[in-house]
Amino acid sequence: MAVKHVEIERKYDAAADFSVPELTVLPGVADVSAPEAHRLHATYFDTADLRLAAHGITLRRRRGGTDAGWHLKIPAGPDSKNELRAPLGRAQVVPGRLAALVAAFARGEPLRPVATLETDRTVVRLLDESGGVLAEVADDAVTGTVLDGGGAPDAWREIEVELAGGDRELLKAAGKRLRKAGASRAASASKLGRLLNGQLPRPTARETAERARSATAADHPTAGDAVVAYLAAQVRALLTYDPKARLAEYDAVHRMRVATRRIRSVLQSYRPLLDRERTDPLRPELKWLADALGEVRDLEVLRMRFTERVEGLDAIGEPAWLAELARQERSAYRRLNAALKEPRYYALLDALEALVAEPPLTRRAGRTAQSELPKLVVRAWGRMAASYEGIAAADDPETARHDTRKDAKRARYAAEVAVAVLGEPATRTVRNAKRLQEVLGDYQDGVIASDHLKAAAARAADTADAFSLGVLYGIERCEAEAALERLEGTWASIPAPAF
The missing domain is CATH 2.40.320.10 (Hypothetical Protein Pfu-838710-001)
Incomplete structure (x- = not known):
């Protein structure tokens, strides 16, 4: 040990x-x-x-x-x-x-x-x-x-x-x-x-991030400088949280998953600046890793959420259904650790480090960040806005809301790339996209939690467990509906980006 x-x-x-x-x-x-x-x-x-x-x-x-x-x-x-x-x-x-x-x-x-x-x-x-x-x-x-x-x-x-x-x-x-x-x-x-001074291999993602960050602080950074700085920081975060996730440290899986999603999102939002022959094959691999991390994270969130709720009910001892959720989380951790030993994961890390060490930039990436980044942030915002407007007419509003939340994350991450160059206007865009993302996230979290509780109640053999599950189900449904009621007002209060 x-x-x-x-x-x-x-x-x-x-x-x-x-x-x-x-x-x-x-x-x-x-x-x-x-x-x-x-x-x-x-x-x-x-x-x-x-x-x-x-x-x-x-x-x-x-x-x-x-x-x-x-x-x-x-x-x-x-x-x-x-x-x-x-x-x-x-x-x-x-x-x-x-x-x-x-x-x-x-x-x-x-x-x-x-x-x-x-x-x-x-x-x-x-x-x-x-x-x-x-x-x-x-x-x-x-x-x-x-x-x-x-x-x-x-x-x-x-x-x-x-x-x-x-x-x-x-x-x-x-x-x-x-x-x-x-x-x-x-x-x-x-x-x-x-x-070992002088014997170390090529620059790591950490060193590349520092160099690129210095470039974005210059008077006239290119659009490519800004994107590489952001990607290098996320690759560094991915590697930083890898050992912490293996140790099941608090919030490590979440942070590792966020870094993975940020990389994947930026590879899509900034495709005009990147050689797609090199970057497009990375996106399904990043999704695979995010899904492996997501299984643990989703169970972790539910366990922590329900543990707090149960404590609020003054329940005696740990309910059997909550103990079962903890066992599922431990099993998911074992599967995650197995995935993190796969050659597929190592190949992805190699590709990501190569991406930031020798970025595959297009000619457009050589233009100034001041001129190029606003266009791409606005484009990502427009996609989010179109998704939101489509919720009302959607045959499946649940899926439409989920897609809007994903597009809000994408708009947020696209704006994060621009913060070092564009300053407060980009920061404001990040903040506004995050507001919409969080309201939709609160709703989705409540729906997922209530669905889990409903399934657990159907399996419950103990009357006390069934009662606590029913109470918690009611709480989750109320919170989900309250989040949904905030959605329209939140959207109305968010202005479009202005650069």
Whole structure:
């Protein structure tokens, strides 16, 4: 079983004769513990082409120190990483749980030793007045060797400050103190990253997103710049939430599904700017992934929704039908995890990263974003408006409302692409499309929930369960009808885009 830990730290390069300054002057620090010395040996695992390292991920097996074992570190934000740990186990066999969490990056390639680090570490702890640990400061003398690289070992000194009970102000103050004493902020966020400098593969979606985002901030970005920036951010989000979804973390499946839908929607809304021979084949694959994520998400939403409702009824214990829903959700998670191991998924990720690394832009994409994006946002809005107007005459109003909701999402995502360039008018369009989407979503959620409750009631063998299901059914139907009553007024209050 992998144990999760959030690591918040900063690293600093230091010369061999560097002296760690007095640290009791830092805010909130009352004392510094006696130093402890450790000899650490770490073997780092990656694919042959360093796919994990390219995404800032490290996977190692470390002996020595107070936390010997397998460590998987995944970037989680500025100066922070999600760290998952597992026991030492076998030296050359990555624990299956950790291997699964990096499957979206390894994509079927075997994980093998790529480097070793020998570290002589001296640790002191920064303590508050009650003796609580605020942070750990590690003074590391490191010798790193790239396996099969044929080069000489690399040696350096590094100071690492990791928060425990302290806050980021302490982290900032410690860094300022160390820099004043002669240290400098480390160029790499990890020791492995420093050792492998210059050996990493082509830019990742994260790096492409940063470059494209810089382009959209320029005075005259092209339409293609804006679309690539948005797509790269969504591919990055997809990869960020992949391991979280595998761990069934709260809202991870939802966010991964939204990123998938955004990519698919933008590939359609911005087709005039993209080579359709490359982008059209991606859309059914993205739908396949969204559907796999959707099965889990829909059950997750129902479970959370009904759990809250049941608690509001002061029910005693968990009803059998709600427990059954939770079992269905767990089964859906297992199917999702199986889908995320399929070559089909890895091929889709490869194609998406290639899409943002070498975007298939048309000649029209080279025009200015200011001139092109408004046209395409207005076109997406027009499709949404036509869908809404068609509800009244539709033979199947339920399907027509559902289609309108999908078109509202598409208009919203199309406008999101333009926000970095067009500013407030695009933001307002996003907001207005979202308003319509949410009203239709409230209605649809109520209908889906009431249909589920009705089916569960037909199977209920317990009188108390049948009663609670009936009460909840009435609540859901009322909320669905209330949402439907808001629909016309919401639409009337939403102006068309104005750029």
